[in-house]
Amino acid sequence: MSRTPPSLPARLWADRAIYIFLLPTLLLVGAFTVYPIIASIGYSFQNWNGFATTGTYIGFDNYRELWQDRLFWNAFGNTMVFLLIAVPLRVGAALLIAIVLNARFPGVRLFRTGIFLPVVTTAAIVGVVMRYILDPTGGPVNIALMQTGAIEAPINFLGNAGLALYSAVGIWVWKWLGITVIYWLAALQTIPTDLYEAAELDGANAWQKFTGVTFPMLIPFTIIITLITLIEATNVFDLILTLTGGGPFYGTEVIDIFVYRNAFINTVPRLGYASAAAILFGLIVSLATVLQVLAIRRFRRSAAEAT
Amino acid sequence: MKLLRKPWNVIRILALVCLLVVWCYPFAWLISASLKGQLEIFQKGLDLIPDTLLWENYSRAWVSAHFSTYMLNTVLITAGTVLLVIVHTSLTGYVLGRFDFLGKRFVIGVLLVTMVVPVGVTIIPIVDLADSFGLLSTRWGIILALAGSGQAAAILLYAGFFNGVPKDLEESAELDGAGFFRIFFSIMLPLAGPITATVSVLTFLYAWNTFLIPLVFTFGAPDLRTLPVGMLAFVSNNETDWSGMAAAATISLLPVILFFFFVQRFFVEGIAGAVKQ
Numbered sequence: 001m002s003r004t005p006p007s008l009p010a011r012l013w014a015d016r017a018i019y020i021f022l023l024p025t026l027l028l029v030g031a032f033t034v035y036p037i038i039a040s041i042g043y044s045f046q047n048w049n050g051f052a053t054t055g056t057y058i059g060f061d062n063y064r065e066l067w068q069d070r071l072f073w074n075a076f077g078n079t080m081v082f083l084l085i086a087v088p089l090r091v092g093a094a095l096l097i098a099i100v101l102n103a104r105f106p107g108v109r110l111f112r113t114g115i116f117l118p119v120v121t122t123a124a125i126v127g128v129v130m131r132y133i134l135d136p137t138g139g140p141v142n143i144a145l146m147q148t149g150a151i152e153a154p155i156n157f158l159g160n161a162g163l164a165l166y167s168a169v170g171i172w173v174w175k176w177l178g179i180t181v182i183y184w185l186a187a188l189q190t191i192p193t194d195l196y197e198a199a200e201l202d203g204a205n206a207w208q209k210f211t212g213v214t215f216p217m218l219i220p221f222t223i224i225i226t227l228i229t230l231i232e233a234t235n236v237f238d239l240i241l242t243l244t245g246g247g248p249f250y251g252t253e254v255i256d257i258f259v260y261r262n263a264f265i266n267t268v269p270r271l272g273y274a275s276a277a278a279i280l281f282g283l284i285v286s287l288a289t290v291l292q293v294l295a296i297r298r299f300r301r302s303a304a305e306a307t
Numbered sequence: 308m309k310l311l312r313k314p315w316n317v318i319r320i321l322a323l324v325c326l327l328v329v330w331c332y333p334f335a336w337l338i339s340a341s342l343k344g345q346l347e348i349f350q351k352g353l354d355l356i357p358d359t360l361l362w363e364n365y366s367r368a369w370v371s372a373h374f375s376t377y378m379l380n381t382v383l384i385t386a387g388t389v390l391l392v393i394v395h396t397s398l399t400g401y402v403l404g405r406f407d408f409l410g411k412r413f414v415i416g417v418l419l420v421t422m423v424v425p426v427g428v429t430i431i432p433i434v435d436l437a438d439s440f441g442l443l444s445t446r447w448g449i450i451l452a453l454a455g456s457g458q459a460a461a462i463l464l465y466a467g468f469f470n471g472v473p474k475d476l477e478e479s480a481e482l483d484g485a486g487f488f489r490i491f492f493s494i495m496l497p498l499a500g501p502i503t504a505t506v507s508v509l510t511f512l513y514a515w516n517t518f519l520i521p522l523v524f525t526f527g528a529p530d531l532r533t534l535p536v537g538m539l540a541f542v543s544n545n546e547t548d549w550s551g552m553a554a555a556a557t558i559s560l561l562p563v564i565l566f567f568f569f570v571q572r573f574f575v576e577g578i579a580g581a582v583k584q
Contacts, residue, residue, distance in 0.1 A: 008409075011409060012409065015406070015408045015409070017486075017487040017488070018402045018406055018408045019408075021398040021399065021401060021402045021491070022398070022399055022402060022414065024394060024395035024398060024399075025395045025396070025398065025399040025458075025462065027455075028391075028395055028451065028454050028455035028458075029417075029418070029421065029455050029456075029458065029459075030455075031436060031451075031455055032429070032433055032436075032451065032452050032454075032455030032456050033421045033424070033429060033455060033456050033457070034417060034421065035432065035436065036428070036429035036430075036431075036432035036433050036436070037420075037421075037424055037428060037429060039431075039432035039435070039436075040428050040429065040431060040432055043431060043432065097326070100319055100322070100323065101323075105316070105319075105320070107320075107323075110327070111323050111326070111327055112575075113568075113571070114326075114327045114330050114331050115326070115327070115330050116567070116571075117330060117331060117334060117564070118330065118333075120512060120516075120563050120564060120567045121334075121516075121560060121563070121564075122515070122516040122518070122534065122535045122538070122559060122560070122563070123516065123518060123535070124516075124518055124534075124535035124536070124538045124539055124559075125337075125535070125538060125556045125559055125560055126333075128538060128539075128542055128552060128556055129333050129336070129337050129556060130333070132336075132340065132348070132549065132553075133333050133336060135349070137349065138348075138349030138350065139349075140332075140336055140353050143353055144353060147353075174329075174330070179578065182575055182578045182579060183578065183579075185579065186578070186579030189579070231422065231423055234425045235425065235426055237426060237427070237518070237519055238516075238517075238518040238519065238535070241518070241539070242518075242538070242539055242542070255425070255427060256425065256426060256427040256519075259427035259430070259431075260427070260430075260519075263430070263431050264523060264526070271431050274427075274431060275428075275431055277427075278425065278427040278428040278430075278431075279428060281425060281427065281428075282424060282425055282427075282428040285423060285424075285425055286420075286423055286424075289423045
């Protein structure tokens, strides 16, 4: 349907049906995603306690205060643990499992379903259930570890400030591993089987097939899957809030919990300050994402030139 | 069995069985705890079989802890969100995947940006906006907020699909006198059935499990809480009612697991398709 309209208004009028189709999304996404991003930037320059209808403009004061707020950097660090430890762990463990599951044997569907169970479970339930399961005074994990003699005294997985964050990382990986396994299975299924047949003719063993065929074919997917997982890792709010509420002693407080606490929980809400924290963190996430996307592009280009 | 002769297969299956136990044990434990007495949960150690089945835990969660209300809210909010998301993402996906128009690149760019924005960034203005429109303590407010946040993936799925549909399909329909809207609703949307199925399943899981938006929208309206939000409220109000909480968690869990078993195919195919794209 190529048209060569004479002028801009005529062109817009000719495409009016298209714009009508776009309208619902423009209204919904505009109101509940695009406007909030812009508004948040505005709020972040205000001193606004949430009881007043608007705040007062204070320039970069919120950002300056954040820079010196140890709790903000604590939350930043906790989020980084998710990005730098939990993401590679989830992506890597899922790849291992996907390689094992990417074969036909009895029960393979059962395994895929079992590993998917926590994915479809609400994070709120996972959080509550894990609080029981890891309870130091009668939770099954501690009982099992004590009975097998692996430990002598119960471990307070979620009540110990130094340990709770890593327990949360483990639970997060446990919860979401299934979906990453599906990503990897999809990636593995794009590899043509004749590549393996050719490798077999050359006498390659299983390891050589992995390093020579599977791994190179997976590189572009690795970047995409890591990117998706990274974005998901910035949204650990539900799990953390129901698991530990950010405690003990802010030990598991990630950025979203910091924002939530300052905006909705504190006796005097600090909406401007919370917005500034969210924006600062959002900038860092966006920067990381842009770098990743650039890496994908560069990789695709060099791959295209190579063939 | 021939399969078990190879040592690698035996190791593989053993490892997977261990994995499966670790993955499924918490669910078995939860269901068992939901039928046990208060003290029994923490005194019987690893034994999963309750002494007597205490079904009253369920009636306590369902009636006294208002989980019947939370269930109704969740069903209504999920249904509304799925419907609204299908309508708006299919319309946008169609025009983005099929036509060139002024501002197309801008729309795509904005959609891509919205995919990477952490939820903490948008939540305060969402509440503020909903409040000024009187939507804050309403189910409609929650539905609109859910349908308007983070649906870029669904739009791109539709766009990818419509981009691949042969052009002559529309051209012949146009010759038959069908207009733009008619073509979309009677030809294109039915064609995209598999995508609609995938988007419905993904949106169902998102809306059923989502937490932050229903949480902050129902601060002032406890009657509108959804299952996940009700779950958290129950925990903070009843730190000692372990078996009631387990029953409440099981009630919240069962519909989504049943649903997942029936639509597994669409779900897995949808995710797989999105990654391959």
